[in-house]
Amino acid sequence: MFSRIFSIINIFSSRNLGKFAFFYIVWGFLGCSKQPNTNFATIKDDLDTFKESIEEVENLDDSIVNDSLRLSILSRLSLKFLYSDSTVFRHTNRKTITLSSQLANKKILANAYWDLAYFYSNNSYLDSAYASYYKAYQNFRSIGDGYHSGKMMLNMAISQERARDYIGSENSSFRALKLLPDHKKKDIYAVYNNLAIIYNGLDDFDSAITNHKKAIDIATRIGDQSLIVNSLNNIAVVYIENGFYAKALEYIVEALKTEDLKNSDTRLYAMILDNYSYAQFKQGNTEDFLEYSLEALRIRDSIDHKAGIMANKIRLAEYYLFEGDSTNSQLNLKSALSLAEDEKNSKYELEALLKLQKITKNQEYLDRYITLNDKLIREERNIRSKFARIRYETNTYIQENKNLNERNIWLTITSITMLALVCVIFFSQRQRIKLREAQMQNKLKDSNEEVLNLLLDQQNKVELAEITERQRISRDLHDGILSRLFGTRMALGFLIRQDSNNSAKNHVEELQAIEKDIRNVSHNLISTNFDSNDGVEKLIKKLIQDFNDHSDIDFDLEISKEVNFNNLESSIKISIYYILQESLQNVRKHSLASSCLIKFTIELSNLKLIVHDDGIGFDAKTPKQGIGLKNLHYRINNFKGRMYIESDASGTKITYSIPI
Structure with a gap:
């Protein structure tokens, strides 16, 4: 029997273009902020032409000191390799998850688990996909992102449906509906589409049709012709699988009226064409079957749609058997079987084995069918069991959160009371x-x-x-x-x-x-005259002379004409004297300088003192400072002044600025 192929699922299973948009926003932000020793344009160009090599990922990772920048780049690389190289993707994704966990960046961590879940889903590791979607869901939920929480719940539901955990998938679908905002119509469409698939799997024909029609209604309201055609085809598939071929043809014919469908969605067009020929054939009209079926097969070959090719050949085998051509029937079934084995598509492998056994009466095909079917049943049970454990953990987590919230309320009240008292x-x-x-x-x-x-x-x-x-x-x-x-x-x-x-x-x-x-x-x-008003200036000159007399450093003093120490407050005068004394002491003790310039000027109503030596300098950014520098900061801050330090191997320049 023809498999239900719903291309719409892929639209909602990965971050796709939305994630790329997110990273261009991230890069725009980073380009406006200063990051030391990082050439952003070069990094972006390197990422665009990045070779798929773990060694290159490691080299790039090691070359970036800033953790936040490295995390953003790793996340982008993870998405890049998701579609090209599974080995490098797993390596990069693992590093992204580790670093985002360390930095407590829940958003990037959620996206990393989303990427990993999509990878598992594409490779049919449904239990791992479900677990990763669940972790993404938890992280999105923890940052209050209801929309993406809903998307993850939807993807969990799709994974459960693929594992035939229909009841679990139904529950997850309804939870997704509660989480998704009303304006996210495409995601809501996908939920109803999944519910329809579930009910068809449960042989609830009426519920399946009802939910497909709800999906069509949403697609019509948002004017998305592609989704409308997809749902028309899905309804037709439900009717075909339940033997209502005339009803199926009504929806198929309606879908084929879509303008330029062949060019706009070639894969969907081939599905509809195949369904049309098969429904006609099952109604007894075999005249045009080969024309339409072979055209659908040709299109699927051209776009390398493996699942479609298998479905096409199984239906062709059924037609040839009906026409009495057992040879061509077996050739198509064996071709479909070989392709199903290569692609690890168990559904079509089982269908091909069963039909071959019926035609050839070969016990080997029946034995292989039974072995594979038993294996799949065990795997489905195991997967459903894993889903149940994760659901149990989820329910336990929710209940624990509820209990924790109640405790937190009382704790908050107590804390607020205590805090108020404190x-x-x-x-x-x-x-x-x-x-x-x-x-x-x-x-x-x-x-x-x-x-x-x-x-x-x-x-x-x-x-x-x-x-x-x-x-x-x-x-x-x-x-x-x-x-x-x-x-x-x-x-x-x-x-x-x-x-x-x-x-x-x-x-x-x-x-x-x-x-x-x-x-x-x-x-x-x-x-000889003496002016008692120039006492501070003389004290400063005497201080300079004392340092010149007791040091190998040449201390040179310059006082601008605008500077009048007599107009300063007494507290500023004494502080200036002590600041200069401490600064010169630091120069003599630590600088290894040969000369030092001391300069007093007036700039914008500020008295500026500059002490500039030609010594060995020091690291001005180090948080560890001696008591001398701390005292200087303290004295300057007392007058709402500023202290600027410039230091390198050629010397140190300290500027003190005090409002006067």
């Missing part, structure tokens, strides 16, 4: 801490101002002592040495008038010049 305590404690911090900040500010005043006072005392000493020296020079020189010069001048000695005269002139120089020095010592 929050009250926390915020109360936090307010106390903030108040204490404010008090400490005020004390620190007072202490900083006191320290600055002490430093400035010390600086003033030093300079006042310097001025006092200069004045004393000036007085000593003027009142003591200068007076004595003046007396000596006057005495020598008197002697010169009495004795015209040119040598003595020259000495007198020299004494007069010395007297003049001493007077100038005395006046200069007294007239």
Whole structure:
């Protein structure tokens, strides 16, 4: 008997174009984000021309450091190899599942299981396909994706139908209907199509027709002519299998009226043509059977539709046997049997064996039929048992979730109450801490101002002592040495008038010049100015000088004309001094530099201090920092300032910016 071939199933069994669209979106997002050491254009080109090699997959995988990017690429490769190389697909898919599990990326994990389920389904590993669809369903459900959860449930139902677990498939189909959104008409169409197949397998003829008509109604509402024709053919198949050939021809003729069907869906056209010739033949009209049947076979040969070829040849064998041509009948059956064995198509293998036994009366065919049939029954039982175990685990999982949800509700209420209490305590404690911090900040500010005043006072005392000493020296020079020189010069001048000695005269002139120089020095010592307002700048210059005196590094200071330290708050002055002191100490201890530039400027109402050395640099991105850098950050943050570090092998540049 002709097998029910429903091409629509393949439309809903894999991610197909939808998955490709998803990955182009992923690549668009990744192209706008910065990923270190990754050439996105090159990677995309490499993927498009990727050879089917596990070694190349491993090399590409090892070359990508970013886990999220690697996961996206592996997922895309998994889909790419799904349709081309099963070995590389299994390897890539396994890595995708492992990495997405580690990264807890449920969406990609669900898609990876979807790919794996499709692979198993295409290779007729129905139990493995069902289990993988179930895992995909669980992951889609866990992220709240009801639509894809419904699709996975539909695919589970289709796998169960193929294993003849009709009751289980029916339950899964109804669950899929509940999950699928109303606007996803094509998926809902597929559910009704599957239900019709189930009821036909259960010999519930009326329910099968009813569900096929529901499917046609949905296809008509969305205006999908391809689905309409598919369902017309499916209804015809149900009528043929139940012996209503005239009724079947009504639907077949309606389907054949579809414009350009042969070009738009060649496989479906060949099915309908074959069904037309067979229904005519079963009604007793054999006149055009060979023409239409052989045309259908020619089309199926041209598109390599193996299942269709087997069905065609079995029907041709039935026709030739009816016409009394046992030879051609056996040739077609043996050809169908050989192809079924190659393709591991048990259904057509059984049908061909049974018909050959009836024609030839050869016991060997009957023995092979019985052996294969018993094997299939055992396998179907085992598969149905596995489906039942998975369903049991699903029901247990749902019940456990329900119980867990109830416990979670009470736990949530308790947690919220406890959290509220903790929050009250926390915020109360936090307010106390903030108040204490404010008090400490005020004390620190007072202490900083006191320290600055002490430093400035010390600086003033030093300079006042310097001025006092200069004045004393000036007085000593003027009142003591200068007076004595003046007396000596006057005495020598008197002697010169009495004795015209040119040598003595020259000495007198020299004494007069010395007297003049001493007077100038005395006046200069007294007239040296001191401005008490430049204390901070002098402290900074003294600090630079101290580092120059006690280090092999050449410290050079530049202060822009716009910088006026006297206009700064006392807390900023002392912090600037300490920041500079700590920075220079770091340069001297760690940089191995030969020179260091210290520069003060004003930019956009910000005081900027730049400390730039030509040392060996350090890794500025390392999270581990000494207490010195932490203190610098702390002082800068106190004034809502910023600290920028640039460092490489040629040196380190630290910029401090403080609003003023």
